[in-house]
Amino acid sequence: MSIDALATLSNRTAVDFDTDATIDEARRQLEICNACRYCEGYCSVFPAMTLHRAFSDGEITQLANLCHNCRGCYYACQYTAPHEFDHNLPRALAEVRVESWERFIWPRGVATLFQKSGVALAGALAAGIVVILVMAYALRPESGEGFYAVISHTVMATLFTLTSFLPLAIISVGVWRYWRHVGGDRVTLKHLSDALVDAGRLKNLSGGAAEGCNYEKEDRYTMARRWAHQAVMWGFVLCFAATVSGTVLHYGFGIEAPYGPLTLPKIFGIPGGILMTIGGIGLIGLKLRAEKSLGAPAVWGGEMAFVLLLTATAATGLALYGATGTAGVRPLLIAHLGAVFALYLTLPYTKMVHVPFRFAALVRDAQTRKA
Amino acid sequence: MAQAPAELSAPFWDLIVVGGGNAALCAAIEAAEAGARVLVLEGAPKPYRGGNSRHTRNFRCMHQGPISVLTGAYGEEEYFHDLMLVTKGKTDEHLARMAIRTSESCLPWMEKHGVRFQPSLSGTLSLSRTNAFFLGGGKALVNAYYNTATDLGITVAYEAKVSHILIEDDTFRALRVTFGGKELEISGKAVVLASGGFQADLEWLARAWGPAARNFLIRGTPYNRGEVLKNMLDNGALSVGDPTQCHAVAIDGRAPKYDGGIATRLDCVPFSVVVNKHGQRFYNEGEDVWPKRYAIWGRLVAAQPDQVAYALIDAKSADLFMPSVFPAVKADSISELAQKMELPVEAVERTVAEFNRACRPGNFHPTELDSLATEGLEPAKTNWARPLDTAPYYGYSLRPGVTFTYLGLKVDDTARVSGANGRYTNVWAAGEMMAGSILGQGYLAGFGMTIGTVFGRTAGREAAAHVN
Numbered sequence A: 001m002s003i004d005a006l007a008t009l010s011n012r013t014a015v016d017f018d019t020d021a022t023i024d025e026a027r028r029q030l031e032i033c034n035a036c037r038y039c040e041g042y043c044s045v046f047p048a049m050t051l052h053r054a055f056s057d058g059e060i061t062q063l064a065n066l067c068h069n070c071r072g073c074y075y076a077c078q079y080t081a082p083h084e085f086d087h088n089l090p091r092a093l094a095e096v097r098v099e100s101w102e103r104f105i106w107p108r109g110v111a112t113l114f115q116k117s118g119v120a121l122a123g124a125l126a127a128g129i130v131v132i133l134v135m136a137y138a139l140r141p142e143s144g145e146g147f148y149a150v151i152s153h154t155v156m157a158t159l160f161t162l163t164s165f166l167p168l169a170i171i172s173v174g175v176w177r178y179w180r181h182v183g184g185d186r187v188t189l190k191h192l193s194d195a196l197v198d199a200g201r202l203k204n205l206s207g208g209a210a211e212g213c214n215y216e217k218e219d220r221y222t223m224a225r226r227w228a229h230q231a232v233m234w235g236f237v238l239c240f241a242a243t244v245s246g247t248v249l250h251y252g253f254g255i256e257a258p259y260g261p262l263t264l265p266k267i268f269g270i271p272g273g274i275l276m277t278i279g280g281i282g283l284i285g286l287k288l289r290a291e292k293s294l295g296a297p298a299v300w301g302g303e304m305a306f307v308l309l310l311t312a313t314a315a316t317g318l319a320l321y322g323a324t325g326t327a328g329v330r331p332l333l334i335a336h337l338g339a340v341f342a343l344y345l346t347l348p349y350t351k352m353v354h355v356p357f358r359f360a361a362l363v364r365d366a367q368t369r370k371a
Numbered sequence B: 001m002a003q004a005p006a007e008l009s010a011p012f013w014d015l016i017v018v019g020g021g022n023a024a025l026c027a028a029i030e031a032a033e034a035g036a037r038v039l040v041l042e043g044a045p046k047p048y049r050g051g052n053s054r055h056t057r058n059f060r061c062m063h064q065g066p067i068s069v070l071t072g073a074y075g076e077e078e079y080f081h082d083l084m085l086v087t088k089g090k091t092d093e094h095l096a097r098m099a100i101r102t103s104e105s106c107l108p109w110m111e112k113h114g115v116r117f118q119p120s121l122s123g124t125l126s127l128s129r130t131n132a133f134f135l136g137g138g139k140a141l142v143n144a145y146y147n148t149a150t151d152l153g154i155t156v157a158y159e160a161k162v163s164h165i166l167i168e169d170d171t172f173r174a175l176r177v178t179f180g181g182k183e184l185e186i187s188g189k190a191v192v193l194a195s196g197g198f199q200a201d202l203e204w205l206a207r208a209w210g211p212a213a214r215n216f217l218i219r220g221t222p223y224n225r226g227e228v229l230k231n232m233l234d235n236g237a238l239s240v241g242d243p244t245q246c247h248a249v250a251i252d253g254r255a256p257k258y259d260g261g262i263a264t265r266l267d268c269v270p271f272s273v274v275v276n277k278h279g280q281r282f283y284n285e286g287e288d289v290w291p292k293r294y295a296i297w298g299r300l301v302a303a304q305p306d307q308v309a310y311a312l313i314d315a316k317s318a319d320l321f322m323p324s325v326f327p328a329v330k331a332d333s334i335s336e337l338a339q340k341m342e343l344p345v346e347a348v349e350r351t352v353a354e355f356n357r358a359c360r361p362g363n364f365h366p367t368e369l370d371s372l373a374t375e376g377l378e379p380a381k382t383n384w385a386r387p388l389d390t391a392p393y394y395g396y397s398l399r400p401g402v403t404f405t406y407l408g409l410k411v412d413d414t415a416r417v418s419g420a421n422g423r424y425t426n427v428w429a430a431g432e433m434m435a436g437s438i439l440g441q442g443y444l445a446g447f448g449m450t451i452g453t454v455f456g457r458t459a460g461r462e463a464a465a466h467v468n
């Protein structure tokens, strides 16, 4: 199915935020910032903002996805409540951001369910485990070594190919619609490399000249969120590399799991899993301490469930390795695959979409940045 | 942070600092680092702590070569010369030079105590040599100092309003404070007064300025009402500065009565035709570049009926100045604009038509004095005079916005306050409270924070030395 065809599946091809109260509130606040500009050193949102005098819906959506919710601008703001300007830019942008994801991703409404409700996501996890359990017993292979004594490799591969293709296709369409909405230009290698560097360093959580963000200790700066996120992000990249290398070993060389400690899947997977688990636990702790009203409070539960799911996926993967050769393999494999299954299937509808959307926003920012 | 009145009145403090803005915090930090037990009494509730300092953007800093975010060099003589230009000589040279010289060592001190500066960005490049910009502005600076104060074990009480300074035989004994619904008397070995000017007390302004002052807008905090200043003057403290002087600029007429801060500034005047409520022009809008002429427009508008004026521009100029916080009134014709702004339509049409006729062809340069002047018009517009002829037309209302007052306490170069019989033994003052000594008139961007930092630190150090 082509991207265009998928896009027309959606009931709304052109997204129109005109009457949207969330966008209007963000616009009101951005206009105050644009007259003030005290915060221009914190992140890329402010330099991008000052390129405009009036803000179209697309520009606001772009700024919202560029915002890293570091909260520096909130604690520095002379106009926060009880001031009558009632300024809270991190929240206004967080709400636009989540709404933009919900609207760009097909089908609408599903995202609302998972973004807003941790219970729904926990339900997905439970369902994932049940599915894997049923598979494991119904399709128990006649023969097979190691992991594949629990579930045959073909079943596993088919299942994951299916469940990963659809979410990725849906997300691609969503991002493509985002790109059109924010007026993105032709992407060059330079734009991509700029965006990759910004994302890789998570530059916008550095606070500019400050030492980090104001996420969990009110107006004090810390690097904790940046480091925790780096751990999750790079851990995820490593785990992904582990999966790819495993696939190559399996199909290219006929070497089947479980892999020994000095094979690529393990060399990538173990540090990756450890980083993701530690980082995930870090993010959970930070999220519990941070002030909810400076993000989008309506999706706090869904976000928390997402981080938990991500962390659980990594942790069960690690535990599975640790349990090699013990009776723990069977339940851990089922739990791990269930988590992976739930994570993948809900991919377009959870906070996971922040990855492509924010990356697109960084690419767009690289395009508009002043020389 | 102190919660209960008993916590405050029980101990005998080494140093009590009155106020909770930049000057107060610099004093408190210096004194605490010298080992003093320090109490800070901030009259405002926590969200509004930091007075006018929370609205600031930068401070002006002398430097021999590039330091931190500052480029080039900015020496004592040039700095002093800039000060003389705005004050027209109304300055105490000795104190001014001390402030200027000390500013250089303030920058690293500020960084050491948590203040972060913004690397110079293209938009503000012209100021990156003389002024260091606080990352996030003055509120971020104030936050950093409160965190430092907390780490140093300084006690801070919010909503602690000081009304009386008890002085016996040139020596401070105690002060009277309203805190937690109680009237307390708190004693200490020394006091630093850093509670700002009196500009938020409209009645006081009206006494000095006349009733028109009740229509002024106050750009900064509503908590600087000058109670402490008044009490000290009643005590016989010597004053400097002129009570009728205040620094007022023309800001958006729709700004909040208090605390509108920087976002309510309007930079459109040089490109405008400015009329009063009768639709008449009253001053040369093109006299000089903004912001040099920024300050005088506060007084000009204050002198107009109802203390209001209206700046009218057309589509050609709409993007030539900083965006404003409130949207302009927009119309397709001058008469419609006048109508929407509730101005006399015919008078405005006549004024604009006369103005347009007086405009001459020539080269328009928005960023420099371009001598594109009107001919045969009274008052003339001597730069940027372009006819208003391109729809849509835009209008803003202007009102005087008071930044601060000049009347303050007389101090010496150790920031010690003088009474009728000479210096008090243990009373210091810093910041706006004594800034009039140096800045007797006019305003030099960034100098308010310089004075507060230099004299705040000096006061804290001297007071700590006194009690130790």
Ligand SMILES: Cc1cc2nc3c(=O)[nH]c(=O)nc-3n(C[C@H](O)[C@H](O)[C@H](O)COP(=O)(O)OP(=O)(O)OC[C@H]3O[C@@H](n4cnc5c(N)ncnc54)[C@H](O)[C@@H]3O)c2cc1C
Residues within 6 Å of the ligand: B018, B019, B020, B021, B022, B023, B024, B041, B042, B043, B044, B049, B050, B051, B052, B053, B054, B055, B056, B057, B058, B059, B060, B160, B161, B162, B163, B194, B195, B196, B197, B219, B220, B221, B223, B224, B225, B226, B227, B228, B260, B261, B262, B402, B403, B404, B430, B431, B432, B433, B445, B446, B447, B448, B449, B450, B452
């Ligand atoms: C909008 C605006 C922008 C400005 N921008 C700049 C700039 O960029 N750079 C610059 O150098 N200057 C700027 N200024 C001027 C600058 O704000 C002042 O010079 C400086 O803040 C003075 O500091 P301060 O500590 O003396 O007073 P403040 O910061 O005003 O502090 C006074 C404190 O005293 C407290 N207080 C008042 N009365 C009492 C009482 N009775 N009991 C207890 N506490 C009391 C107040 O709550 C407040 O905390 C600006 C001013 C305004 C209004």
Ligand code: HEM
Residues within 6 Å of the ligand: A067, A068, A069, A199, A229, A232, A233, A236, A237, A283, A287, A303, A304, A306, A307, A310, A351, A354, A355, A356, A358, A359
């Ligand atoms: C393009 C690269 C990425 C960018 C720019 C990015 C950016 C961000 C930002 C700015 C936040 C915090 C803001 C907010 O809470 O809204 C965040 C949170 C998070 N990101 Fe990323 N991210 C990227 C990639 C990833 C990857 C690959 C993962 C791993 C799967 C990941 C996992 C997370 C998690 C778990 C959170 C915490 C969510 C929470 O606290 O609610 N991110 N990311």
Ligand code: SF4
Residues within 6 Å of the ligand: A032, A033, A034, A036, A037, A038, A039, A040, A073, A074, A076, A077, A078, A079, A087, A089, B136, B137
């Ligand atoms: S967040 Fe507040 S202080 Fe910062 S630029 Fe916006 S209005 Fe100004």
Ligand code: SF4
Residues within 6 Å of the ligand: A039, A042, A043, A044, A045, A046, A066, A067, A068, A069, A070, A071, A072, A073, A074, A089, A090, A093, A204
């Ligand atoms: S919350 Fe942080 S990233 Fe978002 S706009 Fe404010 S300063 Fe920028």
